[in-house]
Amino acid sequence: MHNVSTNAARLIERIASFRRVTVAFSGGVDSSVVAAAATRAKLDALVAVTADSPSVPRWQLQWATRIANQIGIAQRVVPTHEGDREEYVRNDTKRCFYCKETLYRTLGQLANHDPTTVLVSGTNADDLGDYRPGIEAGKNASVQTPLADLRLGKQEVRELARFFGLENADLPASPCLASRVAYGVEVTPERLSRIEQAETWLREQGFSDGRVRVHHDELARVEVPSDELPRLLSPPLASELNESLRAIGFRFVTVDLQGLESGSMNRVLVQIGEAQH
Incomplete structure (x- = not known):
């Protein structure tokens, strides 16, 4: 070491x-x-x-x-x-x-x-x-x-x-916005813009990190660190989350109770692999 x-x-x-x-x-x-x-x-x-x-x-x-x-x-x-x-x-x-x-x-x-x-x-x-x-x-x-x-x-x-004294030494990882789109759902500029707007909303509410994943039928699955879930789910913030994301263009809004997980879209890869065998 x-x-x-x-x-x-x-x-x-x-x-x-x-x-x-x-x-x-x-x-x-x-x-x-x-x-x-x-x-x-x-x-x-x-x-x-x-x-x-x-x-x-x-x-x-x-x-x-x-x-x-x-x-x-x-x-x-x-x-x-x-x-x-x-x-x-x-x-x-x-x-x-x-x-x-x-x-x-x-x-x-x-x-x-x-x-x-x-x-x-x-x-x-x-x-x-x-x-x-x-x-x-x-x-x-x-x-x-x-x-x-x-x-x-x-x-x-x-x-x-x-x-090296870099300002971003503790900045959370932030993969590209396309990584938030579920496999099989087309990546379009409009979807990417909605994701960016929704994640900006989360940052403006003071969450330390967050992801807005997009699934079929324009369902938004929101992830924040597990210790910050109670605040997101508490009134009136939960209602504001729903209203804000629907105003952006999502049809359904849900919060992932497991909390923020890097690469969570890859959970389905196990199922895809099993289906191919």
């Missing part, structure tokens, strides 16, 4: 070996740690590229720019247009693959002027244990994953973020 300063040195050394780097930079803690290490690696060329599409909340784009400025890394914000792909819109279990494939293709096109440029992502060691088709897309595009390569998981990454 390495201490945080050793992990920082290992990460910087790993990234320094690439020489010319483009970081897939969402502004989340993982990609921010990679970007911060890259700025210390004395590279020949370095840029952070942030994807802009309806699946990225506006507050997240603002955070990405804020953190890029804090780190002191050059940033480019580019539209990725994954919503133009029929395979992405239909939202089967490989949606994330098509999204990341589009992202890495866009990053690759930006680096075409220099084929020696290496694409780097913030995939960490713990990500490898979850169902993440986007990792497969990264492998196909030869994207380097220094955090995962060094076996640095979520806890070590948070420690590194604090070590």
